[in-house]
Amino acid sequence: MSESILPLSAGLSAFIESGLSMLIGTRGPDLTPESLRGVGIAVTKDGRGLTVFVPLRGGTRTLANLGDNGRIAVTLSRPTTHETIQIKGVVARIEDATEDDRASLDRYLEAFSRILTPCGMPATVTRRLVNWPAVAVTVAIEDVFVQTPGPRAGTRLAGPLRGVHR
Amino acid sequence: MTPRLESLDRCFQGIMPGAIATCDASGVPNISYVSQVHYIDERHVALSCQFFNKTRQNLDENPLACVELYDPVTWECYRLRLRFDHSETSGPVFECMSARIEAIASHTGMSGVFRLLSADVCEVLEVEWVADFILPPRDDESGTPLFADDAPINELRGLQLVSERINQAKDLDTLLSNALAALDEVFAFRHSMILVPEDGRHRLVTLASHGYPSQAVGAEVPVGERSFLAMVFLPTHALAMASKRSARSIGESVSPQPRRRLECRAEAWR
Numbered sequence: 185m186s187e188s189i190l191p192l193s194a195g196l197s198a199f200i201e202s203g204l205s206m207l208i209g210t211r212g213p214d215l216t217p218e219s220l221r222g223v224g225i226a227v228t229k230d231g232r233g234l235t236v237f238v239p240l241r242g243g244t245r246t247l248a249n250l251g252d253n254g255r256i257a258v259t260l261s262r263p264t265t266h267e268t269i270q271i272k273g274v275v276a277r278i279e280d281a282t283e284d285d286r287a288s289l290d291r292y293l294e295a296f297s298r299i300l301t302p303c304g305m306p307a308t309v310t311r312r313l314v315n316w317p318a319v320a321v322t323v324a325i326e327d328v329f330v331q332t333p334g335p336r337a338g339t340r341l342a343g344p345l346r347g348v349h350r
Numbered sequence: 351m352t353p354r355l356e357s358l359d360r361c362f363q364g365i366m367p368g369a370i371a372t373c374d375a376s377g378v379p380n381i382s383y384v385s386q387v388h389y390i391d392e393r394h395v396a397l398s399c400q401f402f403n404k405t406r407q408n409l410d411e412n413p414l415a416c417v418e419l420y421d422p423v424t425w426e427c428y429r430l431r432l433r434f435d436h437s438e439t440s441g442p443v444f445e446c447m448s449a450r451i452e453a454i455a456s457h458t459g460m461s462g463v464f465r466l467l468s469a470d471v472c473e474v475l476e477v478e479w480v481a482d483f484i485l486p487p488r489d490d491e492s493g494t495p496l497f498a499d500d501a502p503i504n505e506l507r508g509l510q511l512v513s514e515r516i517n518q519a520k521d522l523d524t525l526l527s528n529a530l531a532a533l534d535e536v537f538a539f540r541h542s543m544i545l546v547p548e549d550g551r552h553r554l555v556t557l558a559s560h561g562y563p564s565q566a567v568g569a570e571v572p573v574g575e576r577s578f579l580a581m582v583f584l585p586t587h588a589l590a591m592a593s594k595r596s597a598r599s600i601g602e603s604v605s606p607q608p609r610r611r612l613e614c615r616a617e618a619w620r
Contacts, residue, residue, distance in 0.1 A: 207369045207371075207381045207382075207383075207418075208381060209371035209372075209373075209379040209380055209381025210371070210379050211371075211373040211377060211379045215373045215375075215377060215412050215414065216373075216414050216416075216431075217371035217372050217373045217379055217380075217414055217415055217416045218371055218416050219369045219370065219371035219381060219416045219417065219418045219429065220418075221369070221418070221427070221483075241481065241482035241483070242427070242480040242481065242482065242483055253377065255377060255378060255379055256379065257371075257378075257379045257380050257381045258381070259369075259381045259382060259383070261383065268383070270380070270381065270382070272378065272379075305425075308487070309424075309425050309484075310425070312425075312484050312485040312486075312487065313425070313483070313484050313485075314482050314483060314484060314485060331382065333383075333385075334401075337401060337403060338403055338404055
């Protein structure tokens with residue numbers, strides 16, 4: 185546990201919530217990995233956790249895995265600069281997303297859509313991504329790694345670049 | 351619905367980066383982008399390994415992986431469940447994947463730093479089309495916005511049309527200009543050039559160009575030893591680069607100077 189990264193700084197929290205490309209990794213009881221695109225994310229008020237929004241459609245195995253063992257990895261990337269982080273943690277709570285959450289997921293999709301436009305992906309396509317119905321998964325953060333492509337991808341973001349996870 | 355792997359050829363062009371989930375022996379999952387997923391045959395793909403990263407380390411501990419690929423035109427999503435089999439550091443699959451990465455590296459002066467370590471060959475256990483990942487286009491939207499509005503036909507019919515135009519040419523100039531114009535009309539390739547080697551293999555000369563404001567015919571381009579052009583020109587197989595802009599930004603995130611900038615920003619996250 186990299187306690188020194190917690191609570192997350194305002195800068196990192198803002199980055200996480202800025203409408204990035206988001207991947208979710210989980211695994212089953214037999215260690216079979218599962219990949220899924222997330223549809224929204226928010227840093228919890230205390231800065232020590234995340235609320236990760238998992239789409240119900242296409243997310244069946246992910247949700248089963250989270251219910252089974254709670255292990256989760258979330259990678260967030262800004263497509264224009266490839267700045268990327270990966271957050272690892274354990275699920276604390278799983279509940280249905282609310283109508284209020286739905287509005288925030290639509291804002292997330294809109295921001296994601298804007299980020300992708302300069303990459304040549306038209307908003308007419310990205311706005312059609314399905315983000316509802318969704319489940320809100322609260323995650324206790326255990327580790328944060330810088331994953332920006334390059335030889336130093338995998339550096340733990342806690343303390344002065346001390347650990348390398350690769 | 352279980353699609354055939356070979357029908358996903360657009361997903362293998364590297365336009366949209368795929369995702370790969372792995373898991374270490376103690377059960378900690380990892381999720382990352384994968385720059386190239388290379389189609390080998392109906393039962394096998396190869397993953398590009400440029401750095402000995404956590405994904406690669408996990409595959410040694412637990413050979414199972416889940417890869418998501420996206421169609422760059424429709425953005426439909428496909429999930430492949432894989433079992434890592436072996437790594438290749440030579441041979442046709444490695445050479446083909448390496449040439450594409452070398453082209454990206456040469457474009458940003460990163461040859462030798464940003465390079466393919468191995469082509470990690472995986473058996474494909476299952477292919478899944480992810481239903482309801484994206485809504486279908488509305489009736490008033492073009493279903494294929496990245497193509498020309500009337501983008502038609504299938505590739506075979508398109509090639510037939512281009513061939514017919516080439517066959518009508520009575521001289522070389524018309525043949526070249528007809529070919530490029532037909533590629534524009536049929537496949538929406540708005541900008542194109544034909545370059546041929548001259549002076550041994552040291553420079554390329556432009557024989558025809560299409561879609562550029564000034565006629566570039568006759569323009570000469572030196573082929574540096576490790577230049578982007580050399581990477582495209584010297585291999586004896588076809589090399590398609592999805593996006594030079596995207597290649598450049600990936601290369602820049604790896605190269606020392608802009609990386610320092612990104613690392614400074616990462617410092618601010620602490």
